[in-house]
Amino acid sequence: MHIFIAKRLLIAIPTLILVSIFVFTLQKLLPGDPVLALAGEERDPATLDAIRAQLHLNDPIVVQYGRWIWAALQGDLGMSLRTNTPVTQLIAQKLPVTIQLAVMSMIVAVLCGIPGGIYAAVHKRRKGDYIVNILALSALSIPNFWLGIMMILLVSVNLGWLPASGYVSPVENFWLSMKTMLMPALVLGTGLSATLLRHTRSSMSGVLKSDYIRTARAKGLRPREVILGHAFRNAILPIITLMALLFGELLAGAVLTEQIFTIPGFGKLTVDAVFTRDYAVVQGVVMCTAVAFIAMNLVADVLYAFLNPRLRAKL
């Protein structure tokens, strides 16, 4: 088990180096000179050179990369050119918001998608399956922004059940925080649950056709034991990988949803940084997202291996 995790971590290192090189180069290749942006109205070449020297922009690119990655490893992702706050601090502010949204959306998705998928697979090609599929297809087709606006109109404006927008930290006021985040989580979770549902259905219906399910039924096990005990245990394996990928995507931020509900999350941070060419922030955010993705995949791999005896033996 430890060897397996160590192996996975070892594989993650080159991936991270690759991502960091990519992020660093991308920024160098982008049009527009950050020095000019910083200098503002100033066009005196001496001043520009001074700024350039101060930012070490005259060094060879490898040295610049080395400096950047060394600092990054120590938690210093540089300063936001725009707000002059450390990037790490910006990320530390926004990340919890995004994580809360991601976790709550995922819970919604799992609660609807997985039971729905199981139900559809068990009732394959029958009325229940068709109804569930139509619902899932609709959920996939409805754009998030539209669903968000409609929910704000209905739930907040007309019924007044939930706050329409904003963000409250769960540390400050847990229940209010949950209430505020519920609607965005439902909106994000709707699309996700449809994706999960479709995959659970196909994985589950494949497993239900397998010989060992026939064996389980021939043993006289009750449908519940067959479906949840024998079938689901095997059907969940590919879903875990999918869930990790979806969760990684959520961590990258959901720009539209955050915009509609005015949530100060990662998505908004990224968009603002891109538009103002705030490279340090863009780099930091992309690196952070990459780390999150890799971490989620690692978790998925370990979980997958743990649940799959054939792999566990090799751990």
Place this chain on the structure above:
Amino acid sequence: MHPSLAPDSLASDARPMADTPVLSIRGLTTAFRTDDGWREVIRDISFDIHAGETVAVVGESGSGKSVTSLSAMRLLDPHLSRVSGEVLLNGRDLLRLSEAEMENVRGNDMSMIFQEPMTSLNPAYTVGRQIAEVLMRHKGLSRHDARAETIRMMERVRIPNAAGRFDQYAHEFSGGMRQRVMIAMALASRPKLLIADEPTTALDVTIQGQILDLIKELQAEEGTAVLFITHDMGVVAEIADRTVVMYRGDLIETGPTGKIFADAAEPYSRALLASVPRLGAMAGQVAPLRFPKVDMETGAVTAEPPLARSVDYTAAPILSVRNLVTRFDVRAGILNRPVGAVHAVEGVSFDLWAGETLAIVGESGCGKSTTGRSLMRLIEPRSGSVTLEGRDLLSLGGAQLRGMRRDVQMIFQDPFSSLNPRMTVGQAVAEPMVKHGMIGRGRAGRQRVAELLEQVGLPAAAIDRYPHEFSGGQRQRVAIARVLGLEPKVIVADEAVSALDVSIKAQVCNLLIDLQERLGIAFLFISHDMAVVERISHRIAVMYLGEIVEIGTREALFANPQHPYTKRLIAAVPVPDPARRRMRRDAGASELKSPVRALGYEPPARHWADLGGGHLVMQAE
């Protein structure tokens, strides 16, 4: 122990009055829902099974024998099937029970084992848990008691070190051991009826014998009634008291097994029996012999002539294999370093002459398929030489290799998955010829494809149809036509007829003999089926753990097998003759050893005894 498990109380209620059958099937008819409405797949099936009795249901694929058993177990999807008639288990009609009541019957009063031990066990749970589940579900045993009883059960089916293997998973068991697990699971609750659906079909012949003996033995101890479904007449002769013959959903004939074999009333039963290849039928016959033609309507048997083309052994062999070695690394650890190797093919040498058939026989894992693939370089061998008409195949690269592949072609076992479902038969047959620039895509090419299809006994009209419209035997003919188009000198047939029904198997074998007669093709016939091998081959090589242990002419090898493994292999083949039902074999669980060796292992130098006429036997160390 749980009181209801006391053996004597069970023995008494497992044997009800002698004249009451345990299972009585009356007028069983099952229909499947299709796009064109309900279609009956079995019609009006009736038979009885008494306590302690074994009834075999035999028939070719599509005869409805499995549907019969699944209908009786009510395991068919109720939304897609309709079952009528009566299935009386100890007088109680199962078809009238509610689903919940039926769940209490399944696995308890009647249980079932299936064909594929590889896929019939849940990969996510330990085998022990899967057996214990039955006891907890039906006998109300606690987890602890169920564990103890499961281990006892695993011992009874002779799984060595049962207590230690309780917590292992299915993938850690061999095929034969998995089938023992299935049997333990099926018999754990001491059912009155055991349905065994092709339980030995996927197993090697020596393992098959062990499993059959085990079933017989447990049946004798418990007085269980056994419904045995199989297509293998050898197995029927071996195990069944009475036999039910089915054909396309109808019950053709039923009677005592001895009578059916000796003197069947119905022509179809006679035809079915006549098409069974019998080991030993070739005694005194020099050339490979076509299977006799059997008329499925009348049961009349017409003998076919033997191969009318002799092999010129004075000429140079067309294919020479010397010291072929193929190993696969076993890797482990954090750096994935090799820690051992599977010695799949080890020092294999043989010659193949034009117009000759050399059979490579052996059980799964013996390296016979890897040998075929290695000499075609579908797998790269480690060392050795393969010479085709003087060219060393192992040193060829790029275009030359492709040229070689034209001369050596391969036919695979599964005609269902080796044809692309999205290509018409014509396209499939034309493709390799087009790739090698032998025909264009125009009219002439189409003409050539039509010819080839006719050559393998398919109508020229098949050219625009898709593989799914054909039966298994026809697809195998398409695969042969595809290979023939390239005018190969050698064809490697890897279990090419193993998946086919007996009558179809005979036809395809005859086709191969026809082609050899006409075109002088040399066949490397890789098979585990000794009876087919005896018919079709000139010479035979027996493989065991990656090595050839005995090689010689067919006559010499069957008349005078020398290596202990060859003897064991021949002795294990069930004889389709109930009168010659063998005495009990050793039902112990001997398994094939593994060809996995430590890193750097080199096999010792082997010594061979030459018995004359090219009959070589590896000597024991």
